[in-house]
Amino acid sequence: MRRTLPIAVVAGVGLFMxxxxxxxxxxxxxxYEWALDWTMVIGCFAMLLGLYSLTTMMVTKVKRKAPGWGxxxxxxxxxxxxxxxxxxxxxxxxxxxxxxxxDIFEYIYIPIQAAMFSLLAFYIASAAYxxxxxxxxxxTILLVSAIIIMLRLVPLGPLSGINQWLVNFILTVxxxxxxxxxxxxxxxGATATALKIMLGIERGYMGRD
Amino acid sequence: MxxxxxxxxxxxxxxxxxxxxxxxxxxxxxxxxxxxxxxEARSVYDFVESLTPGEVLMIGVDYDPSAxxxxxxxxxxxxxxxxxxxxKLLLCCLHQNGPGMVEQVIAQVAEEYGKVNGVDYVYLGxxxxxxxxxxxxxxxxxIPFPEDYYGTPLDSLPMMRTITNYDNxxxxxxxxxxxxxxxxxxxxxxxxxAKLAIGVTGVMTSDYYPFLQSGQIFGxxxxxxxxxxxxxxxxxxxxxxxxxxxxxxxxxxxxxxxxHIVIILFIVIGNIGYFMxxxxx
Amino acid sequence: MKDKYIFRTGVLLIFLFMFTSLFLGMxxxxxxxxxxxxxxxxxxxxxxxxxTNVVAKDAPNDNGHALLVxxxxxxxxxVGRNNVVSYQILRSDSPEGEFEVRGLVPAGENIFSDEGAxxxxxxxxxxxxxxxxxxxxxxxxxxxxxxxxSAPAQAYGQWYHTGKTPVLFAVIIxxxxxxxxxxxxxxxxxxxxxxxxxIEAVDEAIGRATEMGKPILYILGLGSADMIATIASxxxxxxxxxxxxxxxxxxLIPCCDPIVMAVAQETVRAAYLEAGRPDDYKQENxxxxxxxxxxxxxxxxxIMIREKPATNFYLGKFYAESLLLAETGSLAGSxxxxxxxxxxxxxxxxxxxxxxxxxxELYAAxxxxxxxxxxxxxxxxxxxxxALVMIFLILGALxxxxxxxxxxxxxxxxx
Numbered sequence: 001m002r003r004t005l006p007i008a009v010v011a012g013v014g015l016f017m018x019x020x021x022x023x024x025x026x027x028x029x030x031x032y033e034w035a036l037d038w039t040m041v042i043g044c045f046a047m048l049l050g051l052y053s054l055t056t057m058m059v060t061k062v063k064r065k066a067p068g069w070g071x072x073x074x075x076x077x078x079x080x081x082x083x084x085x086x087x088x089x090x091x092x093x094x095x096x097x098x099x100x101x102x103d104i105f106e107y108i109y110i111p112i113q114a115a116m117f118s119l120l121a122f123y124i125a126s127a128a129y130x131x132x133x134x135x136x137x138x139x140t141i142l143l144v145s146a147i148i149i150m151l152r153l154v155p156l157g158p159l160s161g162i163n164q165w166l167v168n169f170i171l172t173v174x175x176x177x178x179x180x181x182x183x184x185x186x187x188x189g190a191t192a193t194a195l196k197i198m199l200g201i202e203r204g205y206m207g208r209d
Numbered sequence: 210m211x212x213x214x215x216x217x218x219x220x221x222x223x224x225x226x227x228x229x230x231x232x233x234x235x236x237x238x239x240x241x242x243x244x245x246x247x248x249e250a251r252s253v254y255d256f257v258e259s260l261t262p263g264e265v266l267m268i269g270v271d272y273d274p275s276a277x278x279x280x281x282x283x284x285x286x287x288x289x290x291x292x293x294x295x296x297k298l299l300l301c302c303l304h305q306n307g308p309g310m311v312e313q314v315i316a317q318v319a320e321e322y323g324k325v326n327g328v329d330y331v332y333l334g335x336x337x338x339x340x341x342x343x344x345x346x347x348x349x350x351x352i353p354f355p356e357d358y359y360g361t362p363l364d365s366l367p368m369m370r371t372i373t374n375y376d377n378x379x380x381x382x383x384x385x386x387x388x389x390x391x392x393x394x395x396x397x398x399x400x401x402x403a404k405l406a407i408g409v410t411g412v413m414t415s416d417y418y419p420f421l422q423s424g425q426i427f428g429x430x431x432x433x434x435x436x437x438x439x440x441x442x443x444x445x446x447x448x449x450x451x452x453x454x455x456x457x458x459x460x461x462x463x464x465x466x467x468x469h470i471v472i473i474l475f476i477v478i479g480n481i482g483y484f485m486x487x488x489x490x
Numbered sequence: 491m492k493d494k495y496i497f498r499t500g501v502l503l504i505f506l507f508m509f510t511s512l513f514l515g516m517x518x519x520x521x522x523x524x525x526x527x528x529x530x531x532x533x534x535x536x537x538x539x540x541x542t543n544v545v546a547k548d549a550p551n552d553n554g555h556a557l558l559v560x561x562x563x564x565x566x567x568x569v570g571r572n573n574v575v576s577y578q579i580l581r582s583d584s585p586e587g588e589f590e591v592r593g594l595v596p597a598g599e600n601i602f603s604d605e606g607a608x609x610x611x612x613x614x615x616x617x618x619x620x621x622x623x624x625x626x627x628x629x630x631x632x633x634x635x636x637x638x639x640s641a642p643a644q645a646y647g648q649w650y651h652t653g654k655t656p657v658l659f660a661v662i663i664x665x666x667x668x669x670x671x672x673x674x675x676x677x678x679x680x681x682x683x684x685x686x687x688x689i690e691a692v693d694e695a696i697g698r699a700t701e702m703g704k705p706i707l708y709i710l711g712l713g714s715a716d717m718i719a720t721i722a723s724x725x726x727x728x729x730x731x732x733x734x735x736x737x738x739x740x741x742l743i744p745c746c747d748p749i750v751m752a753v754a755q756e757t758v759r760a761a762y763l764e765a766g767r768p769d770d771y772k773q774e775n776x777x778x779x780x781x782x783x784x785x786x787x788x789x790x791x792x793i794m795i796r797e798k799p800a801t802n803f804y805l806g807k808f809y810a811e812s813l814l815l816a817e818t819g820s821l822a823g824s825x826x827x828x829x830x831x832x833x834x835x836x837x838x839x840x841x842x843x844x845x846x847x848x849x850x851e852l853y854a855a856x857x858x859x860x861x862x863x864x865x866x867x868x869x870x871x872x873x874x875x876x877a878l879v880m881i882f883l884i885l886g887a888l889x890x891x892x893x894x895x896x897x898x899x900x901x902x903x904x905x
Binding site for chain 1 (some may be wrong): 551552554557558589608618642647648649650651654657658661662665668672714716718722725745747748749751752774777778779780781782784785787788792796810813814816817819831833838840841842848849850852853856864868869871872875876879
């Protein structure tokens with residue numbers, strides 16, 4: 001029962017979602033919307049689960065004074081402070097421009113996020129230096145294409161026109177063909193995986209082999 | 210280790226140092242980069258330009274602060290162009306960290322143009338699960354968003370009286386750094402035939418050319434370069450000005466240019482080292 | 491005397507000229523006014539010809555809250571007097587009742603979809619199964635003419651969306667292929683699939699971690715539990731954690747989504763149970779970090795630098811953080827196996843990790859690892875479906891080139 005019921009639920013709901021795609025009747029539409037609503041509700045409650053897991057893990061780390069426990073303390077303090085600031089002083093107005101909550105978001109969170117993203121510039125430079133070697137024919141093609149695309153931002157004088165044409169060609173012809181093939185494969189793979197899940201063939205997500 | 214082997218196995222910290230120096234030096238001693246405006250960015254601009262006062266444009270802002278440098282300039286330029294033309298805006302956010310980004314743009318630009326919330330623009334707010342939200346909005350915006358971001362019921366907003374779903378907006382421009390774009394294309398355009406254009410980060414741009422070619426999207430603004438192209442067009446149209454420091458992406462283009470040159474140089478150095486050591490082996 | 495005479499004659503001539511001009515001008519204006527009056531009178535007298543053959547019928551392939559109205563264009567639309575500007579569509583619930591305007595279309599168009607809301611509380615509620623009568627008004631600058639009232643029509647929902655028939659056929663054909671090959675595989679037939687370097691390296695990678703006495707770091711990506719890439723990653727996690735249970739190698743799984751965390755905990759617990767080591771399962775190794783992209787990356791990078799895992803698995807949905815993870819893992823000296831269906835991140839993984847599963851290879855990984863006949867059968871069915879798609883691509887390209895529209899119409903999907 002413990003094994004059969006989840007498979008039956010997955011199969012039933014999966015089949016319904018597939019069938020309702022082809023039936024435009026209002027009743028099916030209503031059921032579909034009801035299913036969407038429930039997905040949102042489950043997602044919101046799952047957040048509480050995540051919050052519990054995170055808090056438990058960090059409190060345990062602080063109690064045991066495990067390596068790096070100070071960072072856990074900072075994370076906990078940040079978490080509860082933001083909840084307090086968001087809920088207590090202004091409640092619904094806390095999301096308005098100019099409140100402490102939004103000020104923390106704008107002056108602490110946004111710069112930190114932007115800084116993390118900017119690390120990519122350094123990492124791509126080191127990854128490109130390490131990986132873009134003309135070891136094989138395909139690697140050489142990759143290397144040359146990458147350089148042509150990067151050069152579109154560089155003023156090359158009379159060569160800019162040729163470079164722009166090449167960039168356009170690479171993006172609109174081989175790139176588009178490869179992406180289409182990729183998406184076809186991914187689409188078929190996703191359909192196959194969905195079918196396997198609905199038929200109960202794929203059960204790894206349930207913790208069963 | 211000989212010279213060429215050293216060239217091939219340069220410590221990555223040297224790479225980081227050179228990139229850092231180049232970025233700082235270019236930021237201080239900046240220059241103007243000649244720009245080629247791509248047809249896909251121009252088509253978005255031309256469409257917004259064709260809108261008449263009172264028409265409604267929907268902007269889906271689905272990015273977080275990490276994509277600020279590339280996508281925020283697009284949001285600002287498009288919003289300023291729309292408000293200059295008295296086009297009404299309907300905004301929503303499907304990224305959990307995006308609500309603050311939208312609030313930043315709309316609060317600032319609305320104040321510049323004296324636009325009123327509920328009359329000239331409506332900000333629906335954030336909802337999780339983009340696919341579900343986009344599908345629901347195709348039926349009625351009130352299903353996922355019974356109230357706007359500020360807690361006001363949509364039915365009590367003057368602008369929303371004539372707006373029910375995608376059929377009542379001229380087009381949707383999705384500015385995104387994540388997977389929400391695929392849902393907009395598959396559901397908003399695929400299922401509801403909404404007219405759609407997208408603005409994405411540079412790394413995502415090449416993914417969406419197939420959709421541009423098939424006509425599923427009518428325009429594509431790609432990365433910081435795309436944002437600077439849009440700013441160039443908007444500046445020519447008189448919607449933004451350099452004097453008011455509104456050319457955000459264009460200021461960063463010289464840095465991107467010099468960084469690209471340095472990366473190319475590093476790749477060339479690495480390959481020279483590789484070929485010279487390979488020959489010896 | 492002579493001067494006086496000339497002066498008087500001149501004044502007389504001037505006055506004569508003025509009066510003549512005035513008379514002529516009046517005459518011209520009058521002529522103009524008369525002309526316009528003639529035209530106006532002409533228009534007032536004869537409005538544009540009314541539209542004919544107004545037919546209202548249920549809108550196809552909908553939920554029963556719309557009617558489609560068609561008509562024959564007015565005889566003065568584009569021809570004749572050519573004075574039709576637009577058509578107004580009016581509706582009433584009785585042929586003699588009051589008609590309300592439902593919409594407006596420009597001249598030249600002869601179709602209108604009268605749609606409404608399905609909620610009864612909505613001001614624009616469109617009741618199904620109720621008779622409605624329509625008439626179409628040809629308009630021209632303040633004057634108009636109405637058509638005959640149409641026969642009654644009722645809106646009702648359809649049980650099947652005919653526009654999605656190609657999708658239905660595709661689903662049936664694909665499912666048939668999959669089921670056929672599952673049956674073939676169950677009968678014991680050996681099915682060949684090409685080797686994947688990333689999959690073959692999994693055992694070696696886990697062995698390396700065991701030898702070094704270091705943990706394995708498994709990243710399920712930033713997707714939610716409903717995404718196919720994440721589900722595929724769960725199935726791989728199931729097999730990887732079974733191996734780690736057998737080798738008693740610690741496995742760390744920081745998660746970006748609470749539901750993913752819950753499923754991952756259950757998956758790993760079951761794998762340890764199956765391996766006969768339920769006591770070795772540590773729930774605290776599978777935890778939720780944060781749902782924020784770069785905060786999550788910062789957390790995972792910290793784990794990599796502190797714990798120095800011997801093997802990193804990046805399998806699932808990744809976005810811009812992919813390179814940050816891969817480069818930090820490379821710095822930490824880990825062997826890295828990656829896989830995602832997010833095409834934009836594939837180049838970064840290819841450049842920075844040791845093995846990469848590209849797109850559908852990630853979905854197929856569970857079949858490769860388990861080698862179960864049923865899973866292999868589905869994979870073969872998928873390959874045959876892909877071959878069929880390629881055939882249709884070629885046929886479609888030829889049809890588009892040689893204008894075989896009937897073939898292209900077969901594949902059209904109306905959503």
